[in-house]
Amino acid sequence: MTTLAGLQGNVLDGYRTPHALYMFVSVTEARVARRWLASRIGRVTTYGSFQAARPASTFNLAFGHDGLLALGVPPIRLAHLEAFRQGMAARADALGDVGPSAPARWELGAGDSHALLVLTAAERESLADAASELRDSLPEGGLTLSHEQHAYSAPEGREHFGFQDGFSQPAVPGASAPRIGEGTLTLWRRWRRLALGEFVLGHRDEGGRVPAAPLGPLGDDATFMVVRKLAQDVGAFRSYVAEAAERLHREPAWVAAKMLGRWQNGSSLARYPQAPGPPASQDPNASRFRYGEDPHGYACPLGAHVRRANPRDSLGYQGRLTQRHRIIRRGMSYGAPLPAGISVDDGVARGLMFVAYQGAIERQFEFIQGQWLGDGNPLRLGDDRDPILAAEGSNGQMIIQGRPPVFLAGIPRFVTTCGGGYYLLPGIAGLRALADGAC
Amino acid sequence: MAQLREGREQALLDELAALPSGEESPFRRVASTHFCRWLLIPALLGADGEAAEPGRAYLLLTADFDGPLADWVAAMTREMGPHLDRIFEHCDGYRGSGELGALTDFIAERRVSVGFSILSSRATVARVRSSLELRRALREFAIDSQGMTPDALRRAWSERFGA
Numbered sequence: 201m202t203t204l205a206g207l208q209g210n211v212l213d214g215y216r217t218p219h220a221l222y223m224f225v226s227v228t229e230a231r232v233a234r235r236w237l238a239s240r241i242g243r244v245t246t247y248g249s250f251q252a253a254r255p256a257s258t259f260n261l262a263f264g265h266d267g268l269l270a271l272g273v274p275p276i277r278l279a280h281l282e283a284f285r286q287g288m289a290a291r292a293d294a295l296g297d298v299g300p301s302a303p304a305r306w307e308l309g310a311g312d313s314h315a316l317l318v319l320t321a322a323e324r325e326s327l328a329d330a331a332s333e334l335r336d337s338l339p340e341g342g343l344t345l346s347h348e349q350h351a352y353s354a355p356e357g358r359e360h361f362g363f364q365d366g367f368s369q370p371a372v373p374g375a376s377a378p379r380i381g382e383g384t385l386t387l388w389r390r391w392r393r394l395a396l397g398e399f400v401l402g403h404r405d406e407g408g409r410v411p412a413a414p415l416g417p418l419g420d421d422a423t424f425m426v427v428r429k430l431a432q433d434v435g436a437f438r439s440y441v442a443e444a445a446e447r448l449h450r451e452p453a454w455v456a457a458k459m460l461g462r463w464q465n466g467s468s469l470a471r472y473p474q475a476p477g478p479p480a481s482q483d484p485n486a487s488r489f490r491y492g493e494d495p496h497g498y499a500c501p502l503g504a505h506v507r508r509a510n511p512r513d514s515l516g517y518q519g520r521l522t523q524r525h526r527i528i529r530r531g532m533s534y535g536a537p538l539p540a541g542i543s544v545d546d547g548v549a550r551g552l553m554f555v556a557y558q559g560a561i562e563r564q565f566e567f568i569q570g571q572w573l574g575d576g577n578p579l580r581l582g583d584d585r586d587p588i589l590a591a592e593g594s595n596g597q598m599i600i601q602g603r604p605p606v607f608l609a610g611i612p613r614f615v616t617t618c619g620g621g622y623y624l625l626p627g628i629a630g631l632r633a634l635a636d637g638a639c
Numbered sequence: 640m641a642q643l644r645e646g647r648e649q650a651l652l653d654e655l656a657a658l659p660s661g662e663e664s665p666f667r668r669v670a671s672t673h674f675c676r677w678l679l680i681p682a683l684l685g686a687d688g689e690a691a692e693p694g695r696a697y698l699l700l701t702a703d704f705d706g707p708l709a710d711w712v713a714a715m716t717r718e719m720g721p722h723l724d725r726i727f728e729h730c731d732g733y734r735g736s737g738e739l740g741a742l743t744d745f746i747a748e749r750r751v752s753v754g755f756s757i758l759s760s761r762a763t764v765a766r767v768r769s770s771l772e773l774r775r776a777l778r779e780f781a782i783d784s785q786g787m788t789p790d791a792l793r794r795a796w797s798e799r800f801g802a
Binding site: 447448449582597599605606607609 | 785
């Protein structure tokens with residue numbers, strides 16, 4: 201039986217804590233690790249506990265397929281979960297993780313680890329204290345740290361390319377205060393929340409079915425977590441945008457906005473095609489738009505990043521072709537920002553720790569990544585790919601629809617995958633069963 | 640959809656897995672093929688969710704192609720006959736690709752009616768390819784000619800595509 205009481209935190213409602221640490225770990229001694237887990241369950245931040253009282257730091261943990269096996273879960277309980285079983289690296293070709301993004305070039309320990317421990321805190325010191333305590337517990341807990349990455353939410357929520365991020369999260373039951381336009385459309389073109397099963401296992405999804413889950417308690421109040429460490433070449437992005445703007449006699453902000461689909465303050469081109477509107481973070485109507493009202497992409501280009509990632513009703517049928525392909529994003533930046541005005545890479549590692557939650561990895565994250573971002577055909581854009589995320593092997597082109605249209609060419613690679621994995625974020629009952637060796 | 644001979648699932652899977660893909664796919668040599676895929680169906684399930692015929696697997700060939708079935712089978716046989724034999728020999732009733740009419744009959748007798756096609760138009764493969772080439776050329780021209788004056792644009796168009 202599933203109740204949201206056992207769901208881990210940061211899924212339905214984001215913590216909005218500005219500091220985070222991701223620890224990729226391996227299980228070295230199963231029995232000891234289970235004991236360590238048992239001692240930690242009481243510290244796990246849940247959906248309910250975070251709502252009741254915000255702790256100084258949050259703690260959550262997720263497990264990869266091989267990590268669950270290492271802890272004694274019988275393979276038969278997971279065998280039907282194809283993508284989860286194979287892991288992200290094995291599916292690299294379909295995700296566009298080739299060339300510099302190929303798993304062979306990922307940072308050591310940053311891919312498909314046994315487990316992922318995530319700490320967040322409002323204060324840097326609180327995170328440091330929690331991290332130190334957790335790190336110290338690992339060797340005696342039968343666990344080895346393989347990779348660690350600090351992350352943060354930049355002021356105003358801007359990611360490294362300069363855009364305010366994190367808007368238009370799926371409206372789902374249990375999430376507090378979703379904004380109009382963040383769910384899915386009804387036949388009467390009103391917005392409603394998406395079915396909980398799109399994101400939490402054990403509940404009915406938009407197809408009226410309960411999504412495939414690990415057998416037994418591991419499937420209760422659980423969700424699948426996709427993590428990607430994405431390096432951003434900010435210098436290349438700024439250079440390209442500046443050159444294109446000069447060539448097209450436009451402002452760099454206009455070119456960048458057309459590529460992304462939002463202005464830098466997060467306001468959507470669909471609502472404000474000519475100039476930025478109010479900052480999305482302060483605008484209750486920031487997500488209140490339909491791409492169906494802009495069928496030719498004159499306001500927001502058909503190939504713009506955010507329109508590709510969530511085409512809403514672009515494909516017709518009142519958005520019913522897109523409502524099964526949504527993800528909850530909880531990404532945070534890492535690495536120091538490139539100072540304003542600099543368009544040359546300074547050698548500092550920076551990027552995004554992309555985190556997404558969903559009920560079905562194949563149908564949600566992989567579909568978005570492979571079909572909508574990594575291809576053009578599903579969106580009637582030929583072989584154009586996402587201009588921000590998917591340049592590898594692409595034609596490097598994008599059409600900015602208009603009268604006349606504008607063509608971007610020679611778009612280089614701005615983002616490189618440096619690691620990532622598929623994880624299960626079990627509910628509290630699943631964690632207990634795992635600790636007891638009873639899965 | 641052809642029933643497999645008993646115990647041939649793994650051998651068939653190995654054969655399908657060994658087929659070259661992408662540019663090297665043997666399907667690419669059959670110019671009238673839009674889309675073609677082989678699927679192994681381990682069991683047909685009844686309404687109760689249980690295998691209707693336990694132990695019997697099927698090979699499903701799905702294809703969209705131009706022209707009549709016999710012409711397509713002839714082209715398939717010509718371009719990938721040995722591949723066809725190694726795959727279909729795991730099926731009940733297959734007599735080899737050497738006898739053209741027999742292979743067409745083998746496929747026709749096992750044809751399953753479908754209610755849809757992945758094709759969005761009735762354009763032939765050749766027409767689709769030429770349209771893609773035209774799109775590529777037009778886009779290249781559009782990129783190169785951005786910002787040109789009307790006169791320069793007209794001249795560039797004539798030079799690239801003729802009057």
